[in-house]
Amino acid sequence: MAGVALSDVTKRFGTVQAVSHVSLHVEEGEFFSLLGPSGCGKTTMLRMLAGFISPTAGSISIGGINVTELPPEKRDVGIVFQNYAIFPHMNVYDNIGFGLRMRKVARPELDRRVRAALEQVGLRGYEKRYQREMSGGEQQRVALARVLVTQPRILLLDEPLSALDKKLREEMKYWIRDLHAQLGITAIYVTHDQGEALTMSDRIAVMRNGAVEQVGTPREVYEQPQTHFVTDFIGESNILPARVLEVDHEYVRLTLAGFSVMAQRRDVSAGQQVSLVVRPEHVVLGLDAERRDLNQLTGRVTKELYHGSLIRYELQVGEQSLVAESQNTLEQQVFPLGAEISVGWYPSSCSLLLD
Numbered sequence: 001m002a003g004v005a006l007s008d009v010t011k012r013f014g015t016v017q018a019v020s021h022v023s024l025h026v027e028e029g030e031f032f033s034l035l036g037p038s039g040c041g042k043t044t045m046l047r048m049l050a051g052f053i054s055p056t057a058g059s060i061s062i063g064g065i066n067v068t069e070l071p072p073e074k075r076d077v078g079i080v081f082q083n084y085a086i087f088p089h090m091n092v093y094d095n096i097g098f099g100l101r102m103r104k105v106a107r108p109e110l111d112r113r114v115r116a117a118l119e120q121v122g123l124r125g126y127e128k129r130y131q132r133e134m135s136g137g138e139q140q141r142v143a144l145a146r147v148l149v150t151q152p153r154i155l156l157l158d159e160p161l162s163a164l165d166k167k168l169r170e171e172m173k174y175w176i177r178d179l180h181a182q183l184g185i186t187a188i189y190v191t192h193d194q195g196e197a198l199t200m201s202d203r204i205a206v207m208r209n210g211a212v213e214q215v216g217t218p219r220e221v222y223e224q225p226q227t228h229f230v231t232d233f234i235g236e237s238n239i240l241p242a243r244v245l246e247v248d249h250e251y252v253r254l255t256l257a258g259f260s261v262m263a264q265r266r267d268v269s270a271g272q273q274v275s276l277v278v279r280p281e282h283v284v285l286g287l288d289a290e291r292r293d294l295n296q297l298t299g300r301v302t303k304e305l306y307h308g309s310l311i312r313y314e315l316q317v318g319e320q321s322l323v324a325e326s327q328n329t330l331e332q333q334v335f336p337l338g339a340e341i342s343v344g345w346y347p348s349s350c351s352l353l354l355d
């Protein structure tokens with residue numbers, strides 16, 4: 001086991017800058033995700049970590065040792081790809097043992113390790129099966145066992161669930177998360193699926209155009225996105241133009257659609273134009289009394305959409321439109337179209353964007 005550090009890593013392919021000046025530190029034992037849209041450089045990052053390609057500039061270290069110039073086989077890194085990559089002409093046992101046979105591991109040791117890996121991925125009894133006799137999820141578990149059997153210090157996973165159907169993907173993401181907790185291995189997981197990254201990761205790096213835009217825990221990137229891109233990419237948000245009125249040691253006071261609202265302090269100054277971000281599920285509707293702890297505005301209901309477990313409202317607040325989602329519980333009031341209602345949120349549940 002070991003941590004991973006990237007220092008100012010850049011990768012160019014001809015004129016394409018696939019990765020730009022990335023510096024990251026992944027802690028030992030952490031489940032760390034690289035999240036971003038197609039083409040943002042995620043696979044390129046993994047290929048550099050595995051040693052299949054070299055950075056154009058910058059350095060990579062694993063367990064405190066500079067591995068930038070080391071070939072893949074000297075790095076103790078295992079990689080699982082999107083499309084299983086298991087050999088169709090070999091049974092499960094031989095697939096998993098393949099890497100060990102290549103390394104000339106003696107038969108009894110090989111047998112012990114293959115069986116242990118099968119146990120780890122919950123496939124005991126599958127030794128003699130072939131690829132065509134297994135579901136996609138089982139094949140992906142064989143692919144994972146094939147990597148785990150080599151006892152890598154770092155586990156790299158490149159969109160390992162994207163070839164599976166939705167239901168299986170849901171199951172597998174909890175399964176991988178639990179397996180990681182048992183093994184305690186450092187894992188770097190690539191995905192473009194924000195839901196996957198949020199549920200599985202200890203921390204997430206959100207990438208865009210080869211660069212890292214924000215690094216944080218799932219809660220941090222979801223609740224305190226630092227840029228427009230991160231805000232837009234992760235979940236739905238209200239992004240509302242606002243102007244700073246004053247800044248004190250704890251809060252920023254702003255004017256938004258003619259109302260005065262508070263947000264947590266950021267480095268801004270009076271008069272500055274910013275965007276205030278509030279998630280739909282953090283908007284509280286129909287407050288019946290003056291609540292000094294909440295930002296309180298007034299809006300008119302312009303749309304109501306029933307989603308089963310929640311109800312989604314669109315509101316007009318001054319010149320701005322705002323989306324709110326309420327849990328569909330027995331206690332929750334229902335608001336008719338056209339109703340003028342109070343709209344609020346806690347200063348701690350909104351954030352400011354400066355870009």
Ligand SMILES: Nc1ncnc2c1ncn2[C@@H]1O[C@H](COP(=O)(O)OP(=O)(O)OP(=O)(O)O)[C@@H](O)[C@H]1O
Binds near residue numbers: 018040044192
């Ligand atoms: N060998 C290569 N030669 C030239 N360009 C490349 C090469 N490999 C990747 N690229 C380019 O680098 C950029 C990043 O590619 P990469 O495969 O890392 O993206 P990704 O984030 O993994 O995308 P996806 O989610 O679609 O898998 C893309 O613009 C891609 O076209």
Ligand SMILES: [Mg+2]
Binds near residue numbers: 042043044
């Ligand atoms: Mg990729």
